[in-house]
Amino acid sequence: MALLELNNVSAAYGPVRALEGVSLEVNDGEIVCLLGSNAAGKTTTLRTILGMVPAHKGEIRFNEERIDELRTQDIVGRGVTMVPENRRLFAKMSVRENLEIGANLRTDKKEIREDMERVFVLFPRLKERIGQRAGTLSGGEQQMLAIGRALMAKPSVLLMDEPSMGLAPILVEQVFDTIKEINELGTTILLVEQNAHVALSIADRGYVLQTGRIVLHDEAHALLEHPQLSQAYLGELD
Ligand code: ATP
Numbered sequence: 001m002a003l004l005e006l007n008n009v010s011a012a013y014g015p016v017r018a019l020e021g022v023s024l025e026v027n028d029g030e031i032v033c034l035l036g037s038n039a040a041g042k043t044t045t046l047r048t049i050l051g052m053v054p055a056h057k058g059e060i061r062f063n064e065e066r067i068d069e070l071r072t073q074d075i076v077g078r079g080v081t082m083v084p085e086n087r088r089l090f091a092k093m094s095v096r097e098n099l100e101i102g103a104n105l106r107t108d109k110k111e112i113r114e115d116m117e118r119v120f121v122l123f124p125r126l127k128e129r130i131g132q133r134a135g136t137l138s139g140g141e142q143q144m145l146a147i148g149r150a151l152m153a154k155p156s157v158l159l160m161d162e163p164s165m166g167l168a169p170i171l172v173e174q175v176f177d178t179i180k181e182i183n184e185l186g187t188t189i190l191l192v193e194q195n196a197h198v199a200l201s202i203a204d205r206g207y208v209l210q211t212g213r214i215v216l217h218d219e220a221h222a223l224l225e226h227p228q229l230s231q232a233y234l235g236e237l238d
Pocket of ligand 1: 043044
């Protein structure tokens with residue numbers, strides 16, 4: 001079943017057309033990656049799903065219900081959360097406070113505490129640094145905290161924007177292992193990445209965006225062998 005579905009969605013920033021008729025679906029339990037070069041519209045796709053950029057055409061459904069006219073916080077409340085590019089942590093707040101902010105739309109106090117413990121099982125390093133200011137964490141720890149904060153909203157679908165950005169290769173591997181683990185624990189994932197090979201190695205399926213349009217989509221293993229994939233990155237795919 002499609003848990004999240006975009007049907008012919010277009011979006012723009014004033015005169016700049018960023019998405020043109022994007023259709024994609026993310027089924028319950030999948031990891032789907034969204035690939036493409038700089039400025040292809042990957043981040044805009046995630047921001048449009050969350051209602052941060054309005055879709056001026058098309059529709060977006062979550063659990064079969066339209067969400068494209070809802071406010072961002074209502075979309076988050078229904079179970080769609082994002083780990084933003086560059087993490088956007090609250091630098092002066094502690095690890096604990098950043099995690100608590102992730103749960104700020106929830107009222108189930110006992111479950112919030114349990115979910116924080118689950119985050120610490122995934123990322124023991126965060127527990128060791130619970131009182132430390134987020135701005136003083138290493139890049140890898142900050143990425144863990146950004147993922148942990150998003151998980152505190154208890155999402156059904158997690159939108160992840162370039163989680164590998166700025167991380168050393170060994171950490172990229174760890175972050176992707178964790179994404180796989182989060183998925184195995186029951187969270188559906190839509191992953192934006194420039195690092196196509198790493199993303200496809202953990203994904204079920206992938207879509208390739210080029211100047212705001214989906215130009216290719218397939219099973220991850222088929223995309224890995226697709227001769228046009230590298231061309232798509234060079235902007236040569238017609
Ligand atoms: P990157 O990998 O570089 O982050 P991307 O695929 O995520 O790229 P987007 O950030 O979605 O691409 O940008 C798509 C297009 O929309 C680009 O042409 C970009 O310049 C434009 N754009 C993005 N944000 C804005 C904004 N706030 N105002 C105006 N134009 C924007």
